[in-house]
Amino acid sequence: MKNISALFIRHLDDLHKEISSYKNEKDIWKLTGDISNTPGNLCLHICGNLNFFIGNLIGNNGYVRYRDREFSDKNVSRARLLNLINETKNSVADILDKLNDEDFHKIYPDDRFGEKSTFAYIL
Secondary structure, rough: HHHHHHHHHHHHHHHHHHHHHHOOOOHHHHOOOOOHHHHHHHHHHHHHHHHHHHOOOOOOOOOOOOOHHHHHOOOOOOHHHHHHHHHHHHHHHHHHHHOOOOOOOOOOHHHHOOOEEEHHHHH
């Protein structure tokens, strides 16, 4: 299912471009208008989400998520955010590219999305 992997990669590449595009690194951590989360915190949250729901629950890679930090950390460098995006992209691609057709019919090990949801449904 290279198409699913390619979709995640494309969106993570878009996130990388977005974080890279800030002229002033400090703006990554500023709230503007009615937006309730900074771009930096959203970046941390997206990477944490993918690393947990794909990396840990599908890929069994042992990723431990600290969700509260995804919204409370405010002192992460742009370089670290970009590295985190790349690490997430590599991990997600590696896991998804190894799945075969049978894997997509497996029951996802977390029922918060519905009891007996399959990998295909979650992805």
